[in-house]
Amino acid sequence: MAAGSVAGAAAAADGPDPLITELQDWASYTGAGVDETPYGMPIEYEAHVVRRNVEWLTASPISSINFTPIHALDGTITPQGCAFERHHSGAIDMRKEDWRLMINGLVDRPLVFTYDDIERFPRENHVYFCECAANTGMEWAGAQLNGVQFTHGMIHNMEYTGVPLRTLLMEAGADISADKWVYVEGADASSNGRSIPMEKALDDVLVAFKANGEALRMEHGYPVRLVVPGWEGNMWVKWLRRIEVVDRAVESREETSKYTDVYEDGTARKWTWVMDAKSVITSPSPQMPIKHGPGPLVVSGLAWSGHGQITRVDVSKDGGITWETARLGKQGDSKALTRFYLDMNWDGKPMLLQARAMDETGYVQPTKQQLREQRGENAVYHNNCIQTWYVSAEGVAENVEVS
Amino acid sequence: MSKSLKHIFLPAFGGTAAMLALALFVANRDYGQSRIETLEGRVTQVQEQVTAAGDNARAEAQRAAELEAKIAEVQALAEARVAGGANLTAPAPQPANTYGLGRTAHEEEIAAWDVDVLPDGRGLPEGRGDVYWGEEVFAEKCAACHGDFAEGVDNWPVLAGGFDTLGDEDPVKTVGSYWPHLSTAWDYINRSMPFGEAGTLTPDETYAIVAYILYSNDMVDDEFELSHENFAEVEMYNAQGFVIDDRPDLEYSQWRTEPCMANCKPEVEVTMRSVFLVETPPEGGSESIMNQASVDGLPSFSADGPAFVPEPVAQPEPEPASEPEPAEEVDEASLLIERGEKVFKKCAACHAVGEGAKNKSGPQLNAVLDRPIGSVEGFAYSKTFQAALEEGRTWDEASLIAFLADPKGTMKGTKMAFSGLKKEGDQEAIIAYLRTFLDP
Secondary structure: OOOOOOOOOOOOOOOHHHHOOOOHHOOOOOOOOOOOOOOOOOOOOOOOOOOOOOOOOOEOOOOOEEEEOOOHOOOOOOOHHHOOOEEEEOOOOOOOOHHOOEEOOOOOOOOEEEEEHOOOOOOEEEEEEEEEOOOOOOHHHHHOEEEEHHOOOOOOEEEEEEEEHHHHHHHOOOOOOOEEEEEEEEEOOOOEEEEEEEHHHHOOOEEEEOOHHHHHHHHHHHOOOOOOOOOOOOOOOOEEEOOOOOOOOOOHHHOOOOOEEOOOOOEEEEOOOEOEEEEEEOEEEEEEEOOOEEEEEEEEEEEOOOOEEEEEEEEEEEEEOOOOEEEEEOOOOOOOOOEEEEEEEEEOOEEEEEEEEOOOOOOOOHHHHHHHHHHHOOOOOOOOOOOEEEEEOOEEEEEEOOO | OEEEEEHHHHHHOOOOHHHHHHHHHHHHHOOOOOHHHHHHHHHHHHHHHOHHHHHHHHHOOOOOHHHHHHHHHHHHHHHHOOOOOOOOOOOOOOOOOOOOOOOOOOOHHHHHHOOOOOOOOOOOOEEEHHHHHHHHHHHOOOOHHHHHOOOOOOOOOOOOOOOOOOOOOOOOEEEEEOOHHHHHHHHHHHHHOOOOOOOOOOOHHHHHHHHHHHHHOOOOOOOEEEOOOOOOHHOOOOOOEEEOOOOOHHHHHHOOOOOOOOOOOOOOOOEEEEOOOEOOOOOOOOEOOOOOOOOOOOEEOOOOEEOOOOOOOOOOOOOOOOOOOOOOOOHHHHHHHHHHHHHHOOOOOOOOOOOOOOOOOOOOOOOOOOOOOOOOOOOOOHHHHHHHHHOOOOOOOHHHHHHHOOHHHHOOOOOOOOOOOOOOOOHHHHHHOEEEEEEE
C-alpha cells in the first residue's frame, strides 16, 4: 500500500513520470469517431461497476433480485443500466404498440388507453428513490454480507416523467372517496397486484414512461410503470396493465404472504408501505477500501426518507459515541436520495464509521438495537438500521455489528 | 461569456485608460480586427499618459476583485433559486371536464383481465375440485417445485405445515400457518401459477389445487371438495394474526427526537463481523465466502478513538480489470444459437446449463445431446424416464425435437410441467444453443 503524506502535497516521486514526459498514443493518434457508438456504454475500465446478484438468496434468478453498485456511484441519480432489478416472473419484452392500460371497477367509464394516449395527458417530472422493502433484510440476523452493494443496493433514484395517477382516475370518473382503494397489476406472469389506499393514489403516484430522460428499461417495466413515491418498491408495479378501483384491499399474495413482517410473538404487521429514513456510507465501505493512507479523506454516503426530505445526516467515526453533522452534497428532493460528505483528515487509526439520517418529520434513523427491541429478529422487511463499517489502519472496511 | 466579461471590465477603467483596456481586451479576444485598427491610432496617442507597469498592476487587482464579486453574485443567485424564489414549475393541470382520451373498455376485455378475487369471495368463477383430483393436478403441475406434499423443493416455497412456528426464530410461513385469506391462494394460483405457464389453469383445476393444499395442511379431510359455494366457509388458521402498520404509535413517537451528539455511550465494541466475505468477479455475480476472522484482536472504541491499532493483516490484491471479449462474427449459426438462448429462458426456471450447472427441479442440461435419456446423476427421474434409460434410448436431435414440441405426449408421465414449445423453429434453436455446452 502506498504511503500517504500526512500534510501538504506528496514529495516528488522517484523521477519524472513517463505518462507526462513521454508522448502517449492518445496524445498523438486520433480517437473514436462520432459514428462508432450510437448508444454508449461505460468505458471498459468501469466494467466492474455492474448489478450483481447473490445466487443463494433465491430459488431461481427469474424470481429474484440484484443489487445496484452504490459503492461505486456518486451524486444522487442512478444510471438505468445499473439500477437494481427485482422480478417475480422475469423481465418481459413488450412493444409500446402492444401495451394496453385498463382502468375499471368503481368508475363511471371503464377505459382502455394505448401508449400514445398516455403521452397526451399533462405530465410531470420528479426525482424519487425506489427501495425494495427487503433492502438490508439479510442483516436482521447480524452482519451478513460484506459490501454496501449487497447490504443496501436494493435502491435506485431516477428522474421520472409521468402522468399523475389522479389524472387517469378523474378521466374514468372514479369513485375517489377516502375509503376506496386502487388495485394495480402488471402485464407479466406474476402480475404483482397491490392495493393502494385512495389518499395515496390521489397524492403523488405517477404513471411513468421515462426515467432519467429516456424510455424505461425493460427490466424496470418498459413501456410504463407505476411510481409510488416513498413507498416500498414492490408497489411500483412494472409493465402496468390495469388499475381497478375497489371498495377494499384485495389482500393479494404480495400484501399478505409477502411484504409483511412477523414479530417476536408471532403477530404480523401488514400494510407497512412507507420506507422510513435511512442512510449509509458508500465510501469507504468493504468494496471501497481507503487506498491512499492517512491524510485528506472524503467520506461519502446516501440518505433518504419515504416521509419527505432529508434534513440532516450525522456521521460517527467511533461507533456512535461522538457524532458530527455531514455536509450535504446536494439536498435531495422529497422522497429522493440525498448525497452527503464528511471531508476529514484521517489519522490512519481504525474507525467505526456510521451515518444517521434525520428527515423533515424529525425522525432519527434508529440503531439495529432499537429496531430489534421493537420488532425482534424475525422480520424480513423494512430494516432501516444504522450501518457500521469497521475500517482498519490499512484502510480495509468490513461490515460489523457493534455494542 | 464575452458579454459578461465586458460588464466586468468596462466599469473598472476611467477615461483614456478605458480606451486602452478596451483595445487590449478586444485584441485579446481576437475579434473585431477592424475595430482594433481604427483604435490603434488613438491608443498610441494616450500611451504617454499611462505608466504601463502601474496600470497593469491596478488592472490585475481590479480584475481579481471584479471576478470575486461576480462569483459571489452567481452563488447568491443559485442560492436564491434553491431557496425557492421565482419558479414556474407547476403540477399537471386538472381540467374541469375530462380530456376525452382512451376508449370504453369492452365487457369481454374486462372479463379477461379483471380476475382478482377479494377476501369475501367476490370475483370467484363458478367451479369445483376435490382433494383426490387436486393431488393429481398438483403432482403434475406444481410438485416439481413445491414437492409432492407441498413441502417445497430446494429454495422453492413450502406451502404446507409450519403451524405455530411464527414466534420461532425461523418462522415457517405457509398457506396453512400464515396466509390470512384463502382468496389470496386461489387468486395467485389462478393468475400466476404454474411458474412458467401462468394463466393456463381452468377454474376447476385451481379449485382442486387449492383443495389439495388445504388437505396437505390438515385443514380439510380427504373427502373435501372446494367450490365457489363453500369457499367462504373455509376458516384460515392465521386470519386474526395481522395488525395494520403501527409504526407511528410504537416507533415514530419515540424516534422523532433530537439525537445525542457527544459521549452517547462510554465504550463501543465490535460484537460481530460479517458472516460472508463477498467476492465480485469480473464476469459478474458474486461469490459468498465464509469469513474466518473473529472479533478478537479488534480494538474497542472510546471518545478518544480506538484502544489500540492492530497489526496489519495481509490483504488479497483487488481484482484486475477484465479483458474485453473479442467480437464474434455474426453468421446464421450464431443467430440460431442466439435465438435458442432466448427460447431457453422458458426452461431456465427448472434447468441449468453451462459451467458448474447443477440439477434444479429439472436435471442440468450440459452435453444433453446424445446422452442416455434419464442419465443425470442425482436427479430423481419419473418412471417413464427410468424406463427409457433401461431401454437404452438416447437424446438424439429427433427425439429431443419431438419431446420439446409435446413433452407429455412423447414421454407420458414426465414430471416436466412445461406444455411444450409451440413455435416452429424454436426446438432447433434451443438444440443449437444446447450444443454449445458440450462439457458434461
